[in-house]
Ligand SMILES: *[C@@H]1O[C@H](CO)[C@@H](O)[C@H](O)[C@H]1NC(C)=O
């Protein structure tokens with residue numbers, strides 16, 4: 297186990313969804329932003345030093361086979377301009393859409409950003425890797441191979457500090473939700489790491505807004521207390537387009553998206569309940 301402490305995971309179904317989502321990102325993310333042909337390498341056991349030529353249109357081909365062509369219209373990160381004049385309101389509530397959370401979301405998007413760093417945008421070929429938190433990374437000496445990727449995606453509070461030799465030191469994006477947010481992100485991430493929030497419920501927008509705009513903190517509505525003070529640069533925060541949650545759940549995991557995650561209220565705390573189990 298690479299973790300220093302037990303992972304503050306969502307319960308199994310949620311975790312599976314997040315991991316699948318990361319894979320969806322690898323296939324989808326970069327080419328859908330630019331609409332140009334991109335080649336994204338999808339693999340699990342990297343071979344250090346291997347340099348494949350970029351196969352034009354390969355990522356597009358894989359993605360359209362999995363998700364159809366409609367996914368090309370979707371931005372990876374939510375943008376403020378899309379919520380001023382909502383052309384087609386979202387069909388689903390969180391985590392698969394933004395229905396009912398638009399007002400909260402507007403306030404969050406007003407203080408965060410959605411851009412893709414120029415250093416990545418300008419690359420002709422983008423090689424991406426998702427680094428998990430698995431035990432097998434320990435003593436793997438894969439750090440150097442991982443650092444060679446253009447885009448390194450990590451999940452939740454996956455530790456890096458002290459494990460660089462095995463997991464690498466580069467983090468282009470870290471996917472998180474409030475309960476999984478690292479209490480001290482500056483220790484684990486690079487100054488330019490994008491912190492990509494995957495919202496599961498409206499409270500998640502509430503939380504990030506209260507942190508970034510220094511409003512009264514919300515303590516209820518989470519199954520684990522997220523940080524009350526979070527030392528991050530708002531310009532590094534991105535909000536993942538819930539569309540990618542929808543396709544990860546629907547196309548890859550076959551979860552029933554008509555019945556999204558239910559929030560169960562308890563007297564002092566709230567739990568997030570995965571939808572009906574498979
Ligand atoms: C996507 O578009 C391409 C070219 O426009 C087409 O050849 C392909 O069949 C489409 N795929 C799907 C799943 O619609």
Ligand SMILES: *[C@@H]1O[C@H](CO)[C@@H](O)[C@H](O)[C@H]1NC(C)=O
Nearest residue numbers: 297298431432433434435436
């Ligand atoms: C990693 O290597 C160290 C030193 O060789 C060893 O003590 C440790 O047990 C190893 N850990 C794992 C999980 O293999």
